Amino acid sequence: MSARNTDDSGIVVIGLGRFGSRLARSLTHLDQEVLTLDRNPERVQHWSTLLDRVVQADSTEEVALRQLGVADFRRVVVAIGASVEASVLTVLALTELGIPQIWARATSEKHAKILGSVGAHHVIFPEAETGERIAHLIVSKMLDFIEFGDEFAIAKVRVPAALVGRRLRDVSPTDRYGVMVVGAKLPGERFHYAGPDTVLKPESMLVVEGSIDQLQRFATLS
Template sequence: MSARRGSDNGIVVIGLGRFGSHLAGSLIHLGHEVLGMDRDAERVQRWSSRLDRVAQTDPTEEGALRQLGVADFPRAVVAIGASVEASVLTVLALAELGLPQIWARATSEKHAKILDSVGAHHVIFPEAETGERVAHLIVSKMLDFIEFGDDFAIAKVRVPPPLVGRSLRDLAPADRFGVQVVGAKLPGERFRYAGPDMVLADGSVLIVEGSIAQVQRFAALA
């Protein structure tokens, strides 16, 4: 099955190594059509039955990308990590094709600046971002954690023992702890939006937002 011409659903993933293959698999799971590319024949063969289209090609060559119909896709992700040169030249080739959105993986700040200068619209640092997230989880009582800019985070935490049996209206977590409880999963139930009359039961899991320090302190209440 090929990606529909001009489809907003189609995404090109270039580089099917560890990061690129996981990304491609996740996009497929989310219902997107994926055109995967890699220079390595073994990787291409491995993914031939799982992706909508997969091609062994040199992604730094604009002509090769054009022949594969990459110019018809709205988004591409350059997931190449082993070669900075190949990563940069691939972004340049995509920019020459005029793709509306080019995402690129960077391995250093210098690499990121070069990618930005040759046409990448979004530069990501998957290893650094994952490392920082895991570090926060290791040293805190948070179950999961997403950090945004300007010292803002959303985290999944267990209900701290001192808060069990009390309602959010009574607790006023925004005033007392500096965090907003936006969702909760009570024992035996699904996650749902948290209201002021919700009573926090033992074993519940909360979704809270606030500064990184405030979220960590809330999770550590004892």
């Protein structure tokens, strides 16, 4: 099963335990193309009726991943939780494939350090994060967010490329995009509340409030 010509919407989820399966379903609900892998034939059989593309494979084998077209995807999530060795070897195999974004589940701080040292770009702790939250972070350009319910959230985003160098009064983010820029922070400087004359510098991190959908659209302006 090849993923050739896959665009940025394509995501691979490796490991169909409780977290991996929830994450795969959340990504599917966000209209993402999801390829899921697991070495357990019973799990594969179960989820093949509930998810679009489910394949039995040993994710620690680089050759197997390459044959499945995993190298054509930009984002891969290693959701393996039962075996630290398997998760680390899988991240190593993905690193060899040159995957640009490798998200990996950690079961301890020590495990997290190992994952980072072998090539994981993002380390996640499912016990503290929901599959739905991780799904939103993977598919968007938000760096972090807190959702308060009632379609309201606060997110941390980089200055969108389309808005670099412009003043907030000229951008009018509330009127145009439905979000409010609360503040900005340059590397090495303190956080500053934003005002009409705040200039959106390319190195800045913005704190923005709005709905999840509005924040995702704002973060991807180009």
